[in-house]
Amino acid sequence: MHSVHFTAETSANGVVERDFTVGEVTGMLWSPASGADRAPLVLMGHGGGMHKKAPAMVGRAHRIVAHCGFHVATIDAPGHGGRPRTEVDEREIAALHEAMAAGEPVGPIVVRYNAHLAERAVPEWQATLDALQELPEIGTDGPVGYFGLNMGTAIGVPLTAVEPRIAAAVFGLFWHESLAEAASRITVPVEFALQWDDEHIPRSSGLALFDAFASKEKTLHANAGSHKELPRFEADSAARFFARHLGPAVTSPA
Template identity: 50%
Template sequence: MQFTSEQRLEDGVLERKFTLDEIPGILWTPESASTSAPVPLILLGHPPLGLNRMYARLVARAQRAAADGFAAATIELPGSGERPRLAAVDQARADLRRAMEAGTPVGEEIIDALVLPLVDKAVPEWQATLDAVLSLPEVGGPVGYSGGVISIGVRLAAVEPRVVAAGLFAGSLVPRTMFEEARQVTVPLHVLLQWDDEGNDRQASLDLFDAFGSKEKTLHANMGGHTGVPQFAGEDAAGFFARHLK
């Protein structure tokens, strides 16, 4: 991991941009982080829209994490930003757009082609990011995962033992194969669902929540569309991580 820039934000949070095997990323650490007092870490998941486009939302989430005493890190997803495009995913995205514009059902083959290649490539990259960030003396774990794409969160929570809690955003289409993987997830979960999310299959989100194998799992559903998440929902998610990472 090579740091390429750093700045101190107004609230004292240290923001450092980095590259890891040519993958761009950002690490935020609170002022309290030190070699003598390493802090827990939250991985910030996000939709494949590019770090630059998502930055304002990501830094706000990172600053809230820092206020609670946590470091936060994120990376550019495969095929996003300045990373090489994934042709098959781009084609599936175009097929999805045509199906939605025509008002026809979105077939499982489109969902699989859109999501599974992204999950297969992104999860090992998140694990490599964990290796790199946890090697820093001021970051010590435990680790949480927060955000979407929800299928990435499902796979990572199922295969990565260092992730001890996950806050997932139910705002993306889910391949059927992910339901079996969800049964392997046993860490505490906090799932956020926007009830009227126009791009989400509500019933599939409810079925996925039911499939999770976790003994502690909470579904936080609110009225409104994809971008209408109320502020108090973020407060509840922050409380979830405060319980499980401290």
């Protein structure tokens, strides 16, 4: 098993940011600069074409660390960030750009390509979680959450379906076709974001994915607006969701 190897560290506004690698996978870990000896961990998946340090990822991570006192970890998906692309990556990305340039629907390409990425990324996430739980400030007995939208949902749903350590998840902004079966095996609490006027994902498809989750506790957050107009306050809602379901950070007795 690979261990976490930290390659850089910075600190700002009470949050420590550490770049790391686990084998060939590159990632980022955000942690409270001070506080509890051990805290829950939230895994965070980025969107398509983005990377572990994308502004949206940094902003969401800082909210969760500041609001909850939790750790947040993300990794670059296969073919993203500084990770090399395969022939499949190059072919699917080219097809996506061609469809966009021609004004054709991108959904079928995104669904197909993201399903392929999930097959590669799920075992990487599990190996990363194994390594992160070896850190004393995280440990193997603490709760774990998952937060991912768009491609982060395409990878996070199959991950959560097979990973018993994930105790709560926030998903959203994806089609149901490739994820309904995996969603039907998820029973942990779920918060799901949907854009009512999404120009890429039909409303019926987003609602069908929400309906597919087998969770007894699941909440739908439907906001007016297009695909990229998800309100920023949904990140605050996600932080409150994880605070409820993952519990408080733990401080050792003095």
